[in-house]
Structure formats: structure tokens, C-alpha cells
Amino acid sequence: MTIKDVARIAGVSQSAVSRFLNGGSLSQEKRERIQETIDKTGYKPTVAARMMRTGRQHQIGVLIPRVYSDSVAQIVTGINEYIQDYGYGMVIGETRYEEERELEYLALMEESGAAGIVVMGTELSTRRLAAYRGIRVPLVVTGQNITGIPCVFHNDFCALEELTGRVLKKWHSRFAYIGVDDRDPQTGTARREGMLSACRRAGYKKEDILIEYSDFTAMGGYNAIQRILKTTKDIEGVVCATDTIAFGAMRALYEAGRVPGSKVGIAGVGGSQMAAYSLVPLTTAHYYFKKCGMEAAEILIKTIEAKMVGELLPAKQVCLDYKIVERASI
Amino acid sequence: MTIKDVARIAGVSQSAVSRFLNGGSLSQEKRERIQETIDKTGYKPTVAARMMRTGRQHQIGVLIPRVYSDSVAQIVTGINEYIQDYGYGMVIGETRYEEERELEYLALMEESGAAGIVVMGTELSTRRLAAYRGIRVPLVVTGQNITGIPCVFHNDFCALEELTGRVLKKWHSRFAYIGVDDRDPQTGTARREGMLSACRRAGYKKEDILIEYSDFTAMGGYNAIQRILKTTKDIEGVVCATDTIAFGAMRALYEAGRVPGSKVGIAGVGGSQMAAYSLVPLTTAHYYFKKCGMEAAEILIKTIEAKMVGELLPAKQVCLDYKIVERASI
């Protein structure tokens, strides 16, 4: 069933059918006849042929650091849900945090005709930034705040400020923070600075705050606590840059006899599913990752559609709110 | 840069270049000249045009029940890793356990020219089976054992038999199992039967075994334990059909003062990342989900390539092994 067949059956020309599909001037009468035959035959335009002519496909690329992650899964769900309604598909690339792989994927997706790209921002190296800026298809970044590029991210500074405040209210001394590398500006820098701001406000001196660093794994959090316990056995309050890190930290504390919620207060960030169901439910700054994905998809699709008619949209920046969820861990 | 340009520069015909790319008889001399110009110009065939002509694209569809899941994420990672090397991409569809949505996606992927499809099996309804059998593109199912259809799954029966045996060795009485619906033959029936076999072997009478049912969430496990505790406060051994269910169950037990590992033994299935890092590390039957994804991808791609040359491969069934990981929870 091709456009030709539809045209023949409806008794009009190919062009008429094409115009019907893509919007062009057409008499009401033919409109109805075409609509009718399309309904009857169940005709659907072939993606490949359309794409070959127009050069772009109805598909957006999604670049993620790893699929095996709570937040990533939620963001992807959000993107997927949104684009479905617009008839778009999704191709996923896993960068494993490797710059080289990310740049490769970016190039591949661009040249293979993706209509747009969502990349979940991690490290913001110079090369990556250049790639984001230089790419010729619409691109939206999530999780990072980059001026001049459309992006969707959470209010990390305020989240950590408020979260840390809550922890300090109950656990007054011997405070530690387990963060991540500054190469990730939001998760690294913004979250740490938010935490520091709360500490200052609570009268802490900077040198009294223990800061340890970890990667994005539970094991990283586990090891960080081990290091902390070596010097400070009686640690009282711990804030972690992510829930996953917090799980590892909790486990290390529990093993050392410092039961979270009764001997020590601990909190994470993200609001993962497991946070509510760990033995000691984890206090966390709940992030709206799914919404984040949907917002990113919305911006992307709007940009794509605008680009089709030749407009240029200003780079929209969306800062999402968060919600502190207090549970038994503090 | 099109095939035409390459032909012109190399001083050969279009057909020659096409034959060079797709394999056809061609003199050594032209081969070299073409290779040279391709290297020089960096020419890459346009996906859309190729696909339009052949009707199939270098892309495989992946149908998952939800992206927000440990095992799913790992399987997808495995698929992705394998197909990358063959130049294939991946489009993901989320069925949310809804039959209607699954059938829609199946049809959509088939008609939009996916080269093959991997579906992660859940319920095996009649309509789904008919769809799997009737589809005209290669299809591989993971997580379910369906005769006549290529599939990759774990040895659920033996896994549960061995796992339950381990639990019963330490916790001798008042045993409970939290399973899932029989509409999912592997996760529902096979796992329960494996568990029952171990119980029989240990001399349990069927009526002494408490069986509760749950969905695939932690909350489901939590609620199941609540129901169990109403009649049997002193429950001693619990086996759950998945790790996620086990997390919810652990939490409910912990809240009721029955600390896992010291007052009650509990185990799950899957080997999720969190199992090692929950406060009380969870004993589990570790499943090789990533390998499962890779195996599925391998079978699929082999089938696709075989189909191109007109062969028909027998439906390969792969039964993966598991590994019992004993941790503090029992």
C-alpha cells in the first residue's frame, strides 16, 4: 500500500495525497475522499521513503552514561512517554562515562539523521562542550546547567542546602559529606556548595566539615565511610551526593554498629525507589527525574518543529524543583 | 557525498561502488580504487536510502515491560553492547505490562522496518504467543521458555530449588514463599515449583508452606509479609521470587522486629546491585542478565544474517546458569 495506490483508489493525484498528509492547499472534497481511502486501506507512509526525501527521520537519540541506574531509567521513561505521542522513536547510546565514546555517538547520531538528541550531562569537558555547541541537530542536556544550550536540571544548590539543614537540626556535631568529582558541575560543585552554605548558616567552620569523595556507586560510599571512621568513629551526621552512595554509606555505618536513624543521621539525593524500602528508609531530596525527561523531550520536539519552519528558539533553561522526603534515617 | 560522487571520482560506475559495498563480483583493481576514494572522501552510505531500497534498517526493536528495573537495565545493556559491534542500533518500547501496548509495538516495529526484535517475556497470553509466532521479522524472547521460538532464559526451577535448600538448612520451620502470578510461567510457575521441590525434599508437607503472591514491586513484598505476620508472627524462613520483592519483605520484617539474618532468613532472586549493599546484605540467586541480553542479541543477529541469504535457523533455546550468593540475610 503506497501513496500511489491511495491516489489511484481515491481518484486523485499522488501530489494531492502528499499535500493532504503534509499540509498544502487542497479542496475540501478531495480531503474527504483521501481521508476515507486512508481509513479504509489503513495506509501509513513509509518512514524510510519520507526520510530519504526530507533527510531526517522521526527518531531522537538519547545519550546516557549507563542504563543501569535509577535516575537514568526514570529520565528515559519520561522522554519515551513524551515522544511517543508525537510519533517519535528513540535510539539509546551508552557512553560509560567515556568522553571518546560520547563524541563518537554524537557524530554517529547526527549523521545517521536523528531529528534531535538528548544527552544526560556528566563531566563538562571542553571537548564535550564544543561538541554540544557545534552539532547541527537540536540538542537538549539534562542534569547540567550550560548557558546557551537548552537544558533541564534540578536545583542542586537549594536541595542540598535544605537537606543538610534538616540533618544538622537533628545531628548537631561531627558532620561529614560524601560528594563526587568537580568535573561534574551540578552533582559535584553545586551540591557541595549547597551543603557548605547550610553548614555556614548553622555556624560550622569549614575545617570542621569532613569531606570525602566517591564515584557514583554504592561501593564508593561504603569505602568513603570506612575512611571517615578511621579518624572519626563517632560521626553523627552524613549527607551524600546521591542515594546510591548513601546506600553504601549506610551499610558501612550499620556494620560499624552505628545504626542509621538512631546513632547517626544520613541522607541522600535523588529519591530512588529503594530509598523508601531499605531497612532504614532513607531521607532524601526527591528529584523529579521522569518529569525532567519529559521536559527535555518537550523542549527538543518544540525545537525540532520550529526548525522545520525555519525559526530559531532561544535556549530554554528549566530548573526543576525538588522535595525533601524525611524518613527514619535521620 | 553520494555513491554517485564516489563513482565519478574513482572513475567507475555506481553499480561498481554498490557492489563493492554489498559484495559482488568486482576486479581487484577497481576494488582498490574505490576503497581509496572512500577513505579519502569519508563517504558513508545514507541509511535512509539504503533502507528504502531494501525495506529493512540496521536497527532492532527491544520490548521491555518497564525501563525502571534492575534486570531490564542489565539485559538492555547486554543487547546494546553486542549489537554495537555489528553496527546495529536499538529502539526501545515500554509495554508497562499491558498486552495491548505490547501488540501495538510489535506491529509498529515490524512495519517500520526493524531488522529484528527482542522481547522480554512477561505474561504469555494466547494473543501474545500468536503475535510472536506470526511476526515476519526475526524475534527472540528473553526470560521465558517457549517451544518453537528462539529464547534465552535462566534455570528458574533449579535456582529456586537450590536457593530454598540453602534457606531451609539454616531456618528449619515456619517457611514462607512470596511469588508472582502464574501468567508469567518462568517467574511464576517455574520458580514456585523449584521452591516446592526443595521443600518436599526437606520433608515439608505442602500445607505447611505459606505462599503469598505479589507484583514485581517492593511494596508488594512489604504487603505480603504484613499478611503473613498476621497469622504467623514467628516466621523463620522466607524466599521471594525477586530481589525487589525481597527488599520490601525485609523492610516489613525489620519493622516487626524480626531482623533478617538473626531472627529470620530471607533470600531473593536476580542478584541486583542493591542486594550486596542493603543494610543486611541479601542472599540471592545471581542471574546473568547482561549475558542474557548478549546471548539474545547474538541469536537475533545470526538469524537476521541467515535470513538475508535465505537460510532458516532452528529456534535456539539457551538456558543460562545461575550462582547462589550467600550473604548475611540467611
Add this chain to the structure above:
DNA sequence: GGTTTAGGTGAAATCGTTTTCATTGCGGTT
């Protein structure tokens, strides 16, 4: 009444490949 103007129309060109088809030349067999 004559001249624009604008919308409606279908034939044909176009996109970048793969595939078919007819032709060539060459080595080997009668």
C-alpha cells in the same frame, strides 16, 4: 471588461541507494 491574485491541480523531477538487465570478453570444451 481586462488584469491581477491566489488557490487548486497533476505530471514529472528528485532524493541515494540497490537490483535488474543486457553486453562484453575470456578461458575452456567440444
Add this chain to the structure above:
DNA sequence: AACCGCAATGAAAACGATTTCACCTAAACC
């Protein structure tokens, strides 16, 4: 010498849509 088979070859058709082009008609304007 005549014939067959086969690898090599390039011109041209095909794939299914969109887009251009030229033409037609009817309404609107002076």
C-alpha cells in the same frame, strides 16, 4: 571454429515518498 559458461561491467529501472513546475480556474480588483 563454434559453442558454452561465467566473471565483470555500466546503463537504467526501481523503491515511495516530497517538491517543483507549469497550468488552470475563479474570485477580486481597477
